[in-house]
Amino acid sequence: MRNQREPDDDGGTRPPDGAPDTETEGGNMRILVLVKEVPDTWGERRIDPASGRVDRQSSSPVLDEIGERALEVALAIKDSDKSTEVVLVSMGPASATKSIRKGLAMGASSAIHLVDDALVGADLLFTAEALAALIGREAFDLVLAGNESTDGRGGIVPAMIAEHLGMPHLTFMDSLRIEAGQVSGMRNGDHGPAEVSAHLPAVASITERLPDPRFPNFKGLMTAKKKPYTTVSLAEIGVGGMREAASTVISSKERPARSAGVKVVDSGNAGRELADFLAQNRLI
Amino acid sequence: MSHILVLVDLSPAGEVRGDAAALLAVAAQLGTPVAVAAIHPGAGEGAAALLGGLGAQHVYLAETEQAHTLLSLPQVEALDGAVRHFGPEAVLVSHTHNGQDVAGRLAVRLGTALNVDAVALARDESGLVATHSVFGGSTLVEATVRGARSIITVRPGTLDAPAPPSAAAEAIVVPLRLDGVPAAQLGTVEAVIETSNRPELRTASKVVSGGRGLGSKENFALVEQLADTLGAAVGASRAAVDSGYALQTRQVGQTGVTVSPDLYLALGISGAIQHRAGMQTAKVIVAIDKDEDAPIFEIADYGIVGDVFTVVPQLIDAIGARQNS
Numbered sequence: 001m002r003n004q005r006e007p008d009d010d011g012g013t014r015p016p017d018g019a020p021d022t023e024t025e026g027g028n029m030r031i032l033v034l035v036k037e038v039p040d041t042w043g044e045r046r047i048d049p050a051s052g053r054v055d056r057q058s059s060s061p062v063l064d065e066i067g068e069r070a071l072e073v074a075l076a077i078k079d080s081d082k083s084t085e086v087v088l089v090s091m092g093p094a095s096a097t098k099s100i101r102k103g104l105a106m107g108a109s110s111a112i113h114l115v116d117d118a119l120v121g122a123d124l125l126f127t128a129e130a131l132a133a134l135i136g137r138e139a140f141d142l143v144l145a146g147n148e149s150t151d152g153r154g155g156i157v158p159a160m161i162a163e164h165l166g167m168p169h170l171t172f173m174d175s176l177r178i179e180a181g182q183v184s185g186m187r188n189g190d191h192g193p194a195e196v197s198a199h200l201p202a203v204a205s206i207t208e209r210l211p212d213p214r215f216p217n218f219k220g221l222m223t224a225k226k227k228p229y230t231t232v233s234l235a236e237i238g239v240g241g242m243r244e245a246a247s248t249v250i251s252s253k254e255r256p257a258r259s260a261g262v263k264v265v266d267s268g269n270a271g272r273e274l275a276d277f278l279a280q281n282r283l284i
Numbered sequence: 285m286s287h288i289l290v291l292v293d294l295s296p297a298g299e300v301r302g303d304a305a306a307l308l309a310v311a312a313q314l315g316t317p318v319a320v321a322a323i324h325p326g327a328g329e330g331a332a333a334l335l336g337g338l339g340a341q342h343v344y345l346a347e348t349e350q351a352h353t354l355l356s357l358p359q360v361e362a363l364d365g366a367v368r369h370f371g372p373e374a375v376l377v378s379h380t381h382n383g384q385d386v387a388g389r390l391a392v393r394l395g396t397a398l399n400v401d402a403v404a405l406a407r408d409e410s411g412l413v414a415t416h417s418v419f420g421g422s423t424l425v426e427a428t429v430r431g432a433r434s435i436i437t438v439r440p441g442t443l444d445a446p447a448p449p450s451a452a453a454e455a456i457v458v459p460l461r462l463d464g465v466p467a468a469q470l471g472t473v474e475a476v477i478e479t480s481n482r483p484e485l486r487t488a489s490k491v492v493s494g495g496r497g498l499g500s501k502e503n504f505a506l507v508e509q510l511a512d513t514l515g516a517a518v519g520a521s522r523a524a525v526d527s528g529y530a531l532q533t534r535q536v537g538q539t540g541v542t543v544s545p546d547l548y549l550a551l552g553i554s555g556a557i558q559h560r561a562g563m564q565t566a567k568v569i570v571a572i573d574k575d576e577d578a579p580i581f582e583i584a585d586y587g588i589v590g591d592v593f594t595v596v597p598q599l600i601d602a603i604g605a606r607q608n609s
Contacts, residue, residue, distance in 0.1 A: 123398070125391060125392070125398055128392060147539075155381075155384050156387065156398070156437075158388075159385040159388035159389050160388040160391065162389070162466070163392040163393055168355070168467050168468040169385060169389075169468065170468045171384075171385050172381045174532075187355075188539075189381060189382065189473060190293070190382045190383075191301065191533075192533055193473070193532065194471060194472070194473040195471030195472065196468045196471065197468060197469050197471070198467075198468035207539050208558075209539065248428050249426070249427045250413070250426050250427060250428055251426045252423060252424070252425045252426070253423070259582075260582050260583070260584060260587065261584060261585035261587070262585070262587065263576075263581055263584070263589065264589070265576070265588075265589045266589065266591065266594070266595055270572075270588045271596065271599035271601070271602055274570065274572075274588060274599050274602075275599055275603050278547070278570075278603075279606060281568060283514075283546065283568060284514065284606065
């Protein structure tokens with residue numbers, strides 16, 4: 001059974017339990033895709049010494065590639081069933097709009113952007129709470145995300161959102177399919193690939209083993225500006241103010257950049273010399 | 285002494301998997317170590333003895349038929365019960381895919397502070413201090429853990445505490461009811477065929493990895509041969525996995541496993557940033573590749589521009605000669 005929109009002020013109501021679900025409706029899937037603007041990994045990344053947070057000014061921002069890949073998975077589902085609606089969900093500064101619009105240009109139908117000063121420096125708990133509050137107000141069958149962003153690298157938010165929503169999570173998925181009201185696929189598990197499955201609605205995260213994201217085409221770029229783009233604040237989704245972060249950064253030191261050591265060109269003896277090097281360093 | 289809970293990953297056959305021994309060792313330094321696991325009914329006695337042997341003072345075992353057929357929720361429920369029983373200062377979970385999901389759901393459920401991917405844990409006058417290595421190892425961040433209780437995920441293979449003495453662990457066995465929990469069904473894990481007794485990749489002190497430069501699955505045997513000579517685990521780059529040279533469970537890098545061994549030997553790996561993110565905290569990095577401009581040489585302590593198929597056999601012979609002399 002699909003997650004239904006909460007009753008709202010304009011008189012919308014939640015259908016009674018037992019209302020037709022996606023299985024019997026056939027099609028009309030609504031997929032929410034979490035995307036995020038991150039510092040480009042090709043640039044230098046650093047921690048701002050004053051705040052102890054990722055310095056998001058010191059490198060040019062881009063839409064996280066793994067989120068684009070999650071969007072690709074959703075768009076591929078839409079390609080095979082045109083009635084599918086793909087909605088971008090993002091949390092970040094107002095300036096992230098440009099990155100999020102790239103997802104609309106790729107083919108998403110609309111975007112919801114959570115912007116609030118109280119979210120600056122939000123930790124995992126607050127981030128998951130805010131995103132889950134936003135998602136819980138939407139009708140959806142599936143929430144899709146990348147397995148982990150290239151900046152925070154926690155890889156933990158999708159499971160946290162699932163807990164908030166009281167839904168199953170299927171994380172680190174190397175493949176994903178949806179049929180008969182179920183989502184399933186191969187999960188990159190700790191002890192080898194494992195088949196997992198759950199009834200919709202559910203929260204899934206995908207790995208970079210899924211196909212590369214498509215590039216926006218000219219038509220996509222032209223229509224992106226006309227697509228619905230909603231900006232919401234924490235108050236509008238019913239989440240109150242600041243939270244104390246889970247931890248306080250007490251020191252941050254950049255490791256001396258790993259510099260190249262010895263580099264030799266093999267002239268017939270490099271294997272024996274390497275054995276000497278390993279022995280000198282007590283590695284054999 | 286405050287209690288420190290450790291989530292232990294027990295296989296269906298009752299073996300301890302992953303980093304549980306290292307986590308129990310560091311828990312013993314921080315407080316009273318308590319091992320927590322979800323197990324099949326009847327597996328309790330063996331588990332308690334095993335975990336006591338690793339230094340656990342208490343063992344909390346949640347019994348359910350679904351311990352290995354539901355994703356994450358059996359472990360979340362087991363820890364939930366153990367937290368209520370012991371009121372611990374911290375819950376330590378391995379930062380693996382399974383561990384991340386368990387820790388995330390538990391933190392939301394208990395409203396408890398969550399610190400992820402720690403590479404070191406210590407105690408100072410202000411409380412627990414977790415060290416994090418970020419941006420692919422280029423920056424180390426120390427953070428005091430706030431709040432009366434926290435859940436901390438720990439990067440496998442990074443903790444280095446002396447093994448605590450074995451204890452006659454006090455076992456608590458409780459039945460776990462999982463009817464109607466929102467969990468994905470976990471099917472059979474594809475049998476990963478292990479052909480040798482090599483150390484586990486995540487926690488090995490030496491790792492030999494191969495990349496696209498090996499050229500074929502048959503040639504990849506050279507990586508395994510060198511690994512066995514060194515007593516090392518076998519890793520692979522994404523390119524080698526995608527080409528079918530190695531199993532996906534061997535993949536080192538942003539998508540795969542992150543390793544921090546004493547020695548990392550990269551054979552025929554160019555060193556894309558996604559690969560480097562998974563290995564550049566190794567103490568010593570050795571790289572062998574034909575391409576003198578390969579980025580891996582920028583971070584290698586010892587780089588050899590040459591053909592892996594001549595250098596590696598010579599290296600294997602030279603190590604063999606040393607071991608025999």
